[in-house]
Amino acid sequence: MKNFDVIIIGAGASGCMCALKTALKGKEILLIDRAKIAGKKLMATGNGRCNMTNLNLFPSSDFYNQNIDNFLNRHSHEDTLNFFNEMGLVCFADEEKRVYPISNSAKSVIDVLNNQLAKFKNISISLETEFEDIEFKNGIYEVITNVGAFSCRKLVIATGGNTAQKVLDKFKIKSKPFVPSLVALKTQSTKIVENIRISPAKVTLFLKDKKISEIGEILFKDNGISGIVAFNISSYFARNNNYNGKIEIDLLPNHTEEQIFDLLKLRKKLNLDINKMFDGIFLPNIGYLILNNCKLNENRKTAQLTDSEIILLAHTIKHLSFEVKSHYPNHQVYSGGVLIDSLTENLESIVRKGLYFCGEVCDVDGKCGGYNLQWAWTSGYIVGESI
Numbered sequence: 001m002k003n004f005d006v007i008i009i010g011a012g013a014s015g016c017m018c019a020l021k022t023a024l025k026g027k028e029i030l031l032i033d034r035a036k037i038a039g040k041k042l043m044a045t046g047n048g049r050c051n052m053t054n055l056n057l058f059p060s061s062d063f064y065n066q067n068i069d070n071f072l073n074r075h076s077h078e079d080t081l082n083f084f085n086e087m088g089l090v091c092f093a094d095e096e097k098r099v100y101p102i103s104n105s106a107k108s109v110i111d112v113l114n115n116q117l118a119k120f121k122n123i124s125i126s127l128e129t130e131f132e133d134i135e136f137k138n139g140i141y142e143v144i145t146n147v148g149a150f151s152c153r154k155l156v157i158a159t160g161g162n163t164a165q166k167v168l169d170k171f172k173i174k175s176k177p178f179v180p181s182l183v184a185l186k187t188q189s190t191k192i193v194e195n196i197r198i199s200p201a202k203v204t205l206f207l208k209d210k211k212i213s214e215i216g217e218i219l220f221k222d223n224g225i226s227g228i229v230a231f232n233i234s235s236y237f238a239r240n241n242n243y244n245g246k247i248e249i250d251l252l253p254n255h256t257e258e259q260i261f262d263l264l265k266l267r268k269k270l271n272l273d274i275n276k277m278f279d280g281i282f283l284p285n286i287g288y289l290i291l292n293n294c295k296l297n298e299n300r301k302t303a304q305l306t307d308s309e310i311i312l313l314a315h316t317i318k319h320l321s322f323e324v325k326s327h328y329p330n331h332q333v334y335s336g337g338v339l340i341d342s343l344t345e346n347l348e349s350i351v352r353k354g355l356y357f358c359g360e361v362c363d364v365d366g367k368c369g370g371y372n373l374q375w376a377w378t379s380g381y382i383v384g385e386s387i
């Protein structure tokens with residue numbers, strides 16, 4: 001069985017960062033991935049553009065569901081930019097401070113990572129290699145894969161999502177269930193408004209003891225809501241491990257209910273068919289949705305609307321209610337994973353010496369906008385630095 005100083009399972013964002021940082025110490029490293037190229041998953045990120053980090057990062061507690069300031073202080077978004085800059089990647093930030101490669105292609109990120117990995121003679125990469133089990137005997141980890149077994153004293157789990165669950169169970173690592181997060185929300189049918197975008201919209205989630213709101217773009221799907229705002233709201237459902245609850249959408253967050261009442265009242269004078277009364281404000285099918293919600297007869301004229309009906313319409317535009325029942329497939333991250341307080345400040349298991357965790361397998365999840373990849377870079381760096 002071939003022995004290495006360090007084996008890293010998972011050549012995603014965190015695993016590649018960890019390998020590059022560890023390699024500087026001259027250690028013999030084996031980087032394993034079941035994919036055909038290192039960093040392959042990055043290709044799917046940021047709609048193929050890879051939103052690598054975000055310049056808004058501090059205070060980080062605004063962007064993550066956990067407090068990870070201690071870690072970000074050791075490797076910040078600026079350190080990430082420097083790291084990639086030194087490898088030749090040119091980046092830019094958009095108006096929301098999201099950072100992308102200037103090529104607008106995730107392939108550039110994958111290319112520079114692979115170029116750098118290839119420079120280190122002490123990094124062996126075994127692709128199309130699926131880890132199946134891990135044994136621990138006399139201070140040595142044995143990693144059993146489909147292409148054979150390898151051993152090491154220090155093992156890093158950087159497998160991203162939930163594929164390491166059996167390792168967590170086997171080694172009694174404390175974790176929270178992996179629950180899909182940053183995902184479109186499934187509600188009652190929204191077929192009538194499918195593919196319509198509203199920007200900005202405000203989505204409010206009603207929890208037992210508080211309300212949480214997010215403003216930005218939403219995209220209606222056939223049975224629910226997608227878009228960054230819906231994704232960010234999904235993380236609260238994920239953390240409760242229960243995709244059930246009420247949300248409200250404010251379709252005109254920059255107008256008060258009184259202003260909307262005035263806008264709609266003016267339309268009485270236009271004496272339009274009621275189903276045309278939202279023309280000039282919303283696309284027709286959004287209008288139908290509002291009227292359906294108010295149960296107003298579509299065969300009337302706007303001149304016939306009473307003040308209390310207009311109040312109801314204005315209220316509905318600000319409080320369109322949906323019941324979240326589940327989520328769509330294709331989530332961006334998992335909420336849950338290895339509890340940070342079961343790890344040392346260097347992300348080594350407290351109960352299992354020599355076993356490290358970085359990236360999404362840890363119970364750290366952030367909002368959309370580059371924060372999850374920043375955690376992958378930060379955590380990969382910290383493990384690599386300390387190992």
Ligand SMILES: Cc1cc2nc3c(=O)[nH]c(=O)nc-3n(C[C@H](O)[C@H](O)[C@H](O)COP(=O)(O)OP(=O)(O)OC[C@H]3O[C@@H](n4cnc5c(N)ncnc54)[C@H](O)[C@@H]3O)c2cc1C
Nearest residue numbers: 010012013014034045046051131159160359360370372373
């Ligand atoms: C569609 C999509 C878009 C996203 N867009 C963004 C974005 O723009 N910005 C952002 O910040 N975040 C984004 N994310 C989230 C981001 O991709 C993750 O947070 C990040 O990739 C986690 O890095 P990681 O190294 O922990 O895991 P990963 O990048 O998932 O890497 C894990 C690696 O482990 C390998 N692996 C898993 N199991 C095994 C096994 N049994 N044997 C061998 N290898 C294994 C996988 O093949 C993979 O290469 C997006 C996610 C998705 C799905």
